[in-house]
Amino acid sequence: MAMTINGYKIYPIICEHFWLDGGAMFGTVPKVLWERKHPADEKNRVELVTRSLVIVGHEKVILVDTGIGQVWDEKFKSIYNVSPTTLQTELQKLGLTPSDVSDVIITHLHFDHIGGAISQEADEIQLTFPNAKHHVQKANFEQACNPNLREKASYLKPHFMPIEESGKFIFHEGQTELYPGIKLHVSNAHTKGQQWLTITDEKQMLCYAADLIPTSSHLRLPWVMGYDLYPIELMEEKQALLTQALNENWVICFEHDPLVEAITVKASEKGIVMDQNVKLLEI
Ligand SMILES: [Zn+2]
Known part of the structure; x- marks a missing residue:
């Protein structure tokens, strides 16, 4: 079974497990509070996943974010303790190959969202999804090309320039309905031009909150990541999202x-x- 909205079947898949510094993940929240739910390893890191969505319907195969991928050096992998990517095997389980993907929605170009969009064969870098349009906000692409010092380690040109060079980016400017029922919304507090997603019909609404609410612990308004550029604005954006979620009975999915x-x-x-813990495959 899969959640079906507006004729689209929706499958959550996990691309990788990785570990980030717990202090950076929870900002000003003391460790005595966050470690109850997120036990830290000996390097003070907490376990996270990269959870993508595969949306299949109306002759489209849409992938939302691509995880970290495989094109990384050993130093990077050990800092973040990244597990090997399972993106392609997860697609296989759904009977899909990377060439079937028609659209990749990139919430933003930080490495844990875009890295899986490129692959390496021998020494050659290729697009993992050669037939896909890669949707990103223009403001985010501009931010990624000229990153501030704080975000420089998160925006890595070798991971997104191959997409630009092959003309496969579609740049969006602001909120848009990409396909009937599939809307991209813009949030500027985690980074400039992040897009989060809603999929809706008259009965149901699924929200993919990306890094606006990365885990269920971040539902609490002051639980804001140290990575966020503008924490006060982030709380306002989160409050607005959650108020709408409450009023319209949304299901919120965490990346x-x-x-x-x-x-x-x-x-x-x-x-x-x-309120309820939801498994998308059981709806
Ligand atoms: Zn992220």
Whole structure:
């Protein structure tokens, strides 16, 4: 079974497991609070995943984010303890090959979202999804090409310039309905021009929150990542998303939560909190 919205079947897949510094992941939140749910390893890192969506329907195969991929040196892999990518085997399980992918929606060009879009055969770098349009916000591409010092280690040109050079980027400017029921929304607080996604019909709404709400722990408004460029704006964007999610009974899917794939929300005296834990394949 899979969640079906507006004639699209939606499959969550995990591309990699990786580990990021717990302090960076939870910003100003003390470790005594975050480590209850996210136990740190001896290097103070917490486990995360790269969870992509595969959306199949109306003669399209749409992949949302590509994970970290395989084109990395050993130093990088050991800093982040990255597991080998399973993106292609996960596609295979769905009866798909990389050439079947018609569209790749890139939420933003940080390495853990774009890295899987390129592959290496011998010494040659190739596009993993040769037939796909790669959708990104123009503002994000510009930010990635001229990164500030804070984000420089996250925007790596060798991972996205091959897409630009082969003319496979489609640049969007602001919110847009990519295909009927599939909307790209823009958030500028984690980085400039991040896009998050909603898939909707008259009955259901699925939201893929990308790095605006990377794990279920980040549902709490002040739990903002140290990576976020503009934390106060991020809280405002998150509040707006969660209010709409509450009013319209959305299912919210998390890209980086290793344990919680998706949830619904409810109002409580502590604000908007998790209601039900949802498995998209069981809806
Ligand atoms: Zn991320």
